[in-house]
Amino acid sequence: MAEKKESMTGGDLLIKALMNENVKFIFGVPGGQLLPIYDAVYQWGREQGLDTIMFRHEQAAAHAADAWARITGTIGVCMGTVGPGATHMLPGVAAAWSDSVPVLVITPQVLTRQMDKGALQGDLDQLGIYRPIVKYQKQIINTDRIIEYVQKAFREAYSGRPGPVHLDIPADILAKKTQKEITCRDPHYYRSISNPLGDPVLIEQAIIGLLNAEKPLIIAGGGIVSAKAEKQLQEFVEYLKIPVSATVMGSSGILKGTSSYIGGPGVIRGSTQKAIMETDFVIVFGTRFGVELAYGGDLIWKADLPVVQVDIDPTEIGKNRHVSVGILGDCKSVLQQMLTLVKKQKPKPAQETDWLKSLKEAREKYWAGMQKFMTSDNIPIRQERLVNEINQFLDEDAIVIVDGGDIAYYALEQIQMNQPRKLLQAIGMGHLGVSLPFCISAKLAAPNRQVCSISGDGAFMINIQELETAKRVNLPFICVIANNSSWGQIKSRQKYAYKKRYIDVDFTDTNFAEIAKGFGCHGERVTDPNEITAALQRAVDSKLPAVIDVIVKFTTHDISKIGISNF
16 A cells, blocks of 8 residues: 655544554544644545545534444444534444444544643543443554554454444544554454354254254244345345245345345234244344344243343343354354355255245235225325335335434335345334434445435434535435424324323424525425425436435324323
């Protein structure tokens, strides 16, 4: 890699280390203590392929780094200045931590001689506030060791269960020049590129149970996606004709042509609920037994059901739900081991079973019942109709971002899964406000794919300022807002659990189309369901960041009626 020949600052060394990891963008908001980093990018980083993307708020920058990692499978990088910049990034980093997404967070610190003296923006224990939501962190107090610690941070972020890492660097350490010749070795010299295999004895036990089951079930989690095991999963379930469902994080692991897919996410209705309640043997790949799976509890799960759990994180195995076999390993490696063993025991692919047929029929019946809502001409527009129109319009490989409450439930049910890393949602924290930063990052990561977000009006408002970022960087994508002038999910809970005692859930009417135009973006308001497709086409034709403000009916999804507190 070409590099500067003269002495290098700490900022230069940091950029050098990031480029060695093939980092393309740093998402952030500038601050005085960060200027040595920005100066390195200006002087030589850009010409060698690394640039910064300025956001209008650090939270959005952290979300953008999160989205970059979700789409590319490589670490996203964000930075914000000391004090308020560091605290502003916390929500975005927490969302990445909850969903096991590898993100590098860079925070500067005041000059070392000013520490603990009441410096402007100083005296905040930035390591302490990030500690619960990162896998690794280090305050670097030696300029010559910056590259070493960047490499360690990348190693930790990628190892085992992926997650965020944090480097905190005082301003004088970033500004200091070094005369030492510090080289960057290829990443394979300082981290493993192999994937851990599962215990062969436990894998054999799992396969014996699976082949003897009458109603087996596979559930795919985010571990399938992070391990890049989509093809292995498809081959495994297709060879054995085993029904497969998925969590939100795992849904992007379902490839086109997976005939064994029975739907998901969602465990309280439809074919997935039927599968869980009736299965006699289940293998869960790369997901926790959290709220999405009703904690593995007796609401829908049999108490004596044999469960095999495959996970890269030993702390998740057997958590919340007891397991019959717990396999520690990489999902891709374990699936390949299982497939090899299965083919030895069953040389010919299986035929479709009555069990799988019954679940497909249940899915078809469920969707037949949904058609009246998905094709409704009612005004205000039903949310099911809105999502259906978007589904029909988008390209097959479009990236879809989901951001909101009730609209998220409808979108997650209906979005057609057929491509790796297609669906993005900050599901673990239930975090709102990701639509714009996720769209910006997604379009940077995949410029030739359509990018579309589906959000609620409350969620979209949280980071609406990033319309300026999108226009400045010149990124065409579509943001569709399901506008019911309320915090819809919370209002639904008040409607059913609190007998319509509504408080602090309704907004005044906000015309998001006009706001978008004020930022120089394309904006359009839609009130007629038969105008949705035409509006989507006009958004594409504009070649601008586009906002389609759709007035929808306040309706309540079944999950909101039940309430997650009942799981």
